[in-house]
Amino acid sequence: MNARKSIVPRFRPLWGIAFSGTIIALCGCALSPLATRTAAFSTVATATVTQTTNAYQLVNQTYIDAQIATLVATYDRTPFDATKIKDFLPAKDVEVRTKILDGLKQYATLLAEVSGDKPITDLETQTKAAGDSLVKLQQDDFKGFKIDSTEKDLAVTALSAIGAVLIEHERSRALPGILDKANKPIQDICKILEDDIGTVGKAGLASELHLDYDTQILDQQRFIRENASSLSVDQRRIEIEKLPALVLAQHKSDEALAATSKSLAALASAHAALAATKTQKDAPAFKLELNELVQDAQTISGMYNSLSAKK
């Protein structure tokens, strides 16, 4: 016990110096600029993927709405055909896109998991618990081996910092290669999904959505014309009021799909910028792309929410 008492105090200053030096050397290295950008990218990528899924749902729902509007307008002259009430997009083609979008989301989530703070904060929690245990030694009548709270804090910080550096080392070694490898397929995927949507006036989902609203508007006009004599004034008002509501919904839907298409293009650009700036500390080009992506994601989210609220 006496021997221990004589040795431990001599070590204490060395512990302090060693830990302090380690901390000075390692602090501030926890998250690399690339890891920070990767985590930010994954957040907005996940939002874009969600909005693209919403676009397919909107196209399918609006197509069904158009089929119902036609059924109502032509019911007296055309027999009801149950096979016409179906999604516009074939299930097997949607399934492929669902898998691709899930894959993109998983890619974004994994990027966030390996790039974010969580592995390091988990480690800090564990080391802090260990440090607290060391301090409790003072209460155990084991006077020869004491560690005070300053030393404990230093030990905990040093162990956390060492862990953070090891984790960051693994990340900086592997992430650039992964980003390079994923870049081409992500560019291709985004381009094809953009092509799916297209623009109003060219073949694609944007035109289909616009056409289905046109059909609903026309069917509604026809319903009003053909039932003019049997509708009360109030009923007629209600039916007429549906026309401008459909026109406004058409405008919003057109905007939502156009914004989704733009967002997919921005997602591709942001990933390209992420891969291109993998070795840079500051990346203004990436920040610009990301800001655009964040704005797009927020805009689109609001659009789909307002459209689904009206359904």
Place this chain on the structure above:
Amino acid sequence: MATTTTPPAGEADPKQAAYDALNALLATATAAATNRDNTAAAQDKAFDVRTEVAAQLQALNLAVFTGNTLQLQAAGDEMAPAMTQLKALKTQIEALGNDLKEAAAIISGIDKVAGEFGALGL
């Protein structure tokens, strides 16, 4: 991977020309179907024509979507190696974290040992 729906720059897209022609026909039929100067029978006829033209346009809209599926599947398959590496990196980081947690647990285990020595009066 480029999509096949877009022709090379400078070349007119024959599909687009057909699409434009169908859209023009749709507009004409829609105008006739809603023109109150037309008889009800003429409006009904125009409505039927519009329905036919709309079906043609829908087929073209759908063809873009279904035509892209194979290319999309191929692009998705190309993502697989990057995904595998990313999952491996996650596993590596978790293993590293677990090793350090284990080290921390061993350090905290000293508490118990020291406590037992203390109880023995050592």
